[in-house]
Amino acid sequence: MNKDQALLAYVARLGDNALVLGQRMVELVAGYPELEEELANANFALDFIGQARMFYSYAAELEGEGRSEDDFAFLRDENEFRNVLLIEQPNGHFGDSITKLVLFENFYLLQLGALRHCADTRVAEIAARAEKEITYHLRHNTNWLLRLGDGTDESHERVQQSLDSLWQYTGELFAPDDIDNVFEAEFEGPDLAAIAERWQEQITTIVERATLTLPAEQWMVSGGKQGRHSEHFGYMIAEMQYLQRSHPGATW
Amino acid sequence: MVAVAVSREQVLEWLNAVPDPEIPVLTIADLGIVRGVTINDVVTVELTPTYSGCPATEVIEQSVVDELHKHGVDDVAIKRVLSPPWTTDWITPAGRQKLKDYGIAPPGELASKRELVHGIRSIACPRCESLNTDLVSEFGSTACKASYKCSECLEPFEYFKCI
Numbered sequence: 001m002n003k004d005q006a007l008l009a010y011v012a013r014l015g016d017n018a019l020v021l022g023q024r025m026v027e028l029v030a031g032y033p034e035l036e037e038e039l040a041n042a043n044f045a046l047d048f049i050g051q052a053r054m055f056y057s058y059a060a061e062l063e064g065e066g067r068s069e070d071d072f073a074f075l076r077d078e079n080e081f082r083n084v085l086l087i088e089q090p091n092g093h094f095g096d097s098i099t100k101l102v103l104f105e106n107f108y109l110l111q112l113g114a115l116r117h118c119a120d121t122r123v124a125e126i127a128a129r130a131e132k133e134i135t136y137h138l139r140h141n142t143n144w145l146l147r148l149g150d151g152t153d154e155s156h157e158r159v160q161q162s163l164d165s166l167w168q169y170t171g172e173l174f175a176p177d178d179i180d181n182v183f184e185a186e187f188e189g190p191d192l193a194a195i196a197e198r199w200q201e202q203i204t205t206i207v208e209r210a211t212l213t214l215p216a217e218q219w220m221v222s223g224g225k226q227g228r229h230s231e232h233f234g235y236m237i238a239e240m241q242y243l244q245r246s247h248p249g250a251t252w
Numbered sequence: 253m254v255a256v257a258v259s260r261e262q263v264l265e266w267l268n269a270v271p272d273p274e275i276p277v278l279t280i281a282d283l284g285i286v287r288g289v290t291i292n293d294v295v296t297v298e299l300t301p302t303y304s305g306c307p308a309t310e311v312i313e314q315s316v317v318d319e320l321h322k323h324g325v326d327d328v329a330i331k332r333v334l335s336p337p338w339t340t341d342w343i344t345p346a347g348r349q350k351l352k353d354y355g356i357a358p359p360g361e362l363a364s365k366r367e368l369v370h371g372i373r374s375i376a377c378p379r380c381e382s383l384n385t386d387l388v389s390e391f392g393s394t395a396c397k398a399s400y401k402c403s404e405c406l407e408p409f410e411y412f413k414c415i
Contacts, residue, residue, distance in 0.1 A: 035389065036388075036389040036390070036391060039389060039391035039392065040389075040390065040391045043391050043395050045305075046303075046305035046306075046307070046395055047303065047304055047305045047395070048305070049305050050301075050303065050304030050305025050306065051304045051305070053304075053305075054304060054334075121335075122334075124335075125334035125335040125337070126334060128334070128335065128336070128337045129301075129304055129334055129337040129338075130304060132337065132339065132415050133303065133304060133415070136413075136415055140390060
């Protein structure tokens, strides 16, 4: 993999992560029992989709084949998406969604922090913009995890289950592949081993404050970064892409 | 190609009349999102988005094109710039006053990391100036606002988030 290919693939993957998580949150719009959480979720989803647009627009320019951000989102097949498995998991209950966000956004924020200093100007600029938004998200989402963990017996038990079931997807966040390695070497990209260490510290602190128990070391699932997704993902993008597949070129 | 015979100052003055579609009391100049104007064969206006997913971005870009067309400037290009990223610090003092007069508490002085991470100090009610106010929701009708209520004059109000 050469330098240009790695940059394109890296940027497209940043877009994939943002879009897939944003789409999962879009599924919850109008489903919250409380207005504040409804607004929070919709606002966060909008941030992710906005970030996806910036990454995809750049990827389309880098590719130089006349594709647009919409083509990246709506006209690629399942195995062309290289997002991590964690964020494509179904929403589950509120505790599942919050736990997923805390696990992923702590990683994403560290990744963006490193990207802000990378050698590709455009990626660095988008990362600086996105970093501020994710910081705001995490303040809200971390507070919820603390409240649920240190709340009632039932909320504690249920959010512990969320943590236990999502943990197996966290290893993939830090498992570098060719794209990560070439991007790190050529563009002063994030050092995933260093990020893993800081993530572990941060999550340990949050989990302890939430009176939860950190899951034991275990076998980790991977494959999303190589385009091998969980079964849920096909259903998700089928719904997301339905309109453009059925009515190609539809606009409004 | 039409020869462009306008000055940069003139263009900036016209842009000063373009309202923000979601908070029409503010112009895009008040918001601090006009990053530059260059005049060659075409008039290029540099704009920066406020939030990544702000749905107003495209509307603003179109408004800028329309406004300049209205003044006879046919060749207009919009350039989106991301750096340095926009924060509420870019809102001008005049913009802050307009927000307050409109009933939206303006953002604090600096969008510092500390405020982002640890939450916010007391926000003064834009109507009665009381600091006896409570956060109702960290989110509001648009991505850039939070919802508050004043316990003195009992009015709800919005706060322009400091991000």
